Amino acid sequence: MAVVVPLVFLGLFFAWPVATLIGRGLAPDGALDPSGFAEVLARPRTWRILRATLVQAGLATAICVAAGVPGAHVLYRRRFPGRDLLRGLVLVPFVLPSVVVGVAFHALVTTGGPLGGGVLGRSLDGTTAIVVAALVFFNYGLVVRTVGTMWSRLDPRAVEAARALGASPWRAWRTVTLPSLAPAIASAASLTFLFCATAYGVVLVLGGPGIGTIETEIYVLTAQYLDLRAAAVLSVLQLAVIAAALWVSERARAASQAALRLRLDVPAPRLRAGDAPALALTLAVALGLLVGPVTVLVARSLRRAGRWTLANYADLGTTGGRNALLVTVWEAAGNSLRVAVAAAGLALMIGTAVSLVVSRRPRSRRLRWGVAALDSVFMLPLGVSAVTVGFGFLITLARPPLALTRSWWILPLAQAVVAVPLVVRTLLPALRAVDPRQREAAAALGAGPGRVLATVDGPHLLRAGGLAAGFALATSLGEFGATSFLARPRTPTLPVVLYRLIGSPGAQNQGMGLAAGVVLAAGTAALMLVCEWAQTARLRRRRKDSHA
Structure with a gap:
């Protein structure tokens, strides 16, 4: 049963x-009518939408990994006052409704928002940049938690042995820690790519003309044009893309689980002077990217017609x-x-x-x-x-x-x-x-x-x-x-x-x-x-x- x-x-x-x-x-x-499949694949718009989906998800994933690995180090391998609160704060965006994230970033870049006047004279409303920023907001915590959970269980004796043999902190991290973390990083990256590629509400609210994904295109084709054939073809394409991401995630997860049998759950030491760059980056992301849009959303919800x-x-x-x-x-x-x-x-x-x-x-x-x-x-x-x-x-x-x-x-x-x-x-x-x-x-x-x-x-x-x-x-x-x-x-x-x-x-x-x-x-x-x-x-x- x-x-x-x-x-x-x-x-x-x-x-x-x-x-x-x-x-x-x-x-x-x-x-079965294969001609319909071929006809949809022959449309330039189909490949433009697929390319936009992959580019947006790829950019957001790369930024999440680059910023998330230092965040995992600070929040899971170091101990300091307020760490648990910061951990919770970093994870919150991942579970926020996608439509709320879209509305928060929309409030940031439209008239009346801090970035309503644009950046370098160019409006961010309806651009790929604001969509990617929202996707990073959404998935940064996923990378931090996935990598950090594994990092907290790494046996520190291997790194200590490398340092005792004369390796610099950077060399010890690159040759010992990074290979051990690679399965967790790959798993986090593939899952982040998956969630970025299927962020329906974010793109629907933030995307301007020409800024769409497979997900939003399926909605347009089914709800507005009733073009089930094209929607079905796009669904198959999306399934292929996501299946590849899930396969990578599953392989990486299996590798990390096999490796974790050899590792210990060890207490985290206090922050050190060498952690300052990673801490600064983590605080900048947490306060700037994560707290900023939500703060603007709250502030603008308390205003109408220019008055509080x-x-x-x-x-x-x-x-x-x-x-x-x-x-x-x-x-x-x-x-x-x-x-x-x-x-x-x-x-x-x-x-x-x-x-x-x-x-x-x-x-x-x-x-x-x-x-x-x-x-x-x-x-x-x-x-x-x-x-x-x-x-x-x-x-x-x-x-x-x-x-x-x-x-x-x-x-x-x-x-x-x-x-x-x-x-x-x-x-x-x-x-x-x-x-x-x-x-x-x-x-x-x-x-x-x-x-x-x-x-x-x-x-x-x-x-x-x-x-x-x-x-x-x-x-x-x-x-x-x-x-x-x-x-x-x-x-x-x-x-x-x-x-x-x-x-x-x-x-x-x-x-x-x-x-x-x-x-x-x-x-x-x-x-x-x-x-x-x-x-x-x-x-x-x-x-x-x-x-x-």
Whole structure:
């Protein structure tokens, strides 16, 4: 059942909708028509969009890695007052809703913002530069956390031996530390590229004419032109790009896990004088790139018509200027929270079952292949546009036997599909750290499967479960791609309402959009700060118990 139920869930609510949408595009009359594929690939716009996607994602990934590795050193290999707070601050942008990030950077570069006048006489609004900056904002924390977690477990004795033999700090880092970190850096870079290439909300809000990605183009082709054939071809292209990124990430993750068996969790020393450049860069990124746009968003949400006021927040209880909305922002926020709780619950149940199976190490080669295949299958939602999933829901689940398009549950189901891979990726490292001999010993002493699960795997699940729940809730709260297709007019979510307000004319609607963005950002940030604090507290207790 631990395998069957998740596979049925994935088949019904991911594979079926996506395959149906792609099938309608590539086989409109029931028979495969390769000419349509060739026709779409022959369009210059197709290759321009693909090139723009790769360039934007590549630039953002390179910047994230270049700035994130020094940040990982400072935040995970050094100890100083306020480190835990700075760790949480760096991670918060990764879980912010993409539409909020887009609105924050839009407030930065439009009229009235600090960069509204442009840089060197050129406006940044609607440019590749501002899109790349927003993508770096989004994913910098992912690199810091992925690399930093591994760096904190490196045995320092290898570096100490190199230094004792006369190696300079730079040579010791280049010849000893960097090769050890290479798998984590490669994994972080590939995941960063994946998230940059699928940042739908950011590009939709910030991108000007000619600034688009495969994700936004799929939305335009399906929602505006109903060109399912072209959308299907682009979905296949996106799947190929993301599959390559996932393959690199999986290979790097396997290498890092194999290496971690030889490493220790060691206490971090205090900051040293030689850490000053890395600390300065980390603080500059944290305060300038991470705090700056959010600060501008908050400040502009408190202004209207050139005056400081709380009117934008007071109006969240209304439907906006000229009734731009059918519900108030607070009603949409309540609906978002209910949907997110339901989606997170589904994602945790499915993700936990998958993680328990995938974390096992069977002796049979065939079973090992099956476990690896199951792991890869449940990563597929990361490689398919959420827009494709949402539109696939519309055309697949509108008719019997399910007919869910009018059901309240359609949003939690779609959001759970998006959140399951993050839950699995969060729980797996904790479960794979369990020594199989512990399970064998418990079973030999007469414990049944349920008791083995509760006493051996249970504590590890609880340690990682809080963070997994936080990721699932934050992801569901901010999900915009699939929800933009599926939300009904009278039961929208907060990201959908936010996008509608920002796109509506009038100072009242624009101000309400900024205020709604602050509310959504504060909610997701609070979730992740609590989860980060709880995980850090558990690790401290664990170290204290081990030293007792």
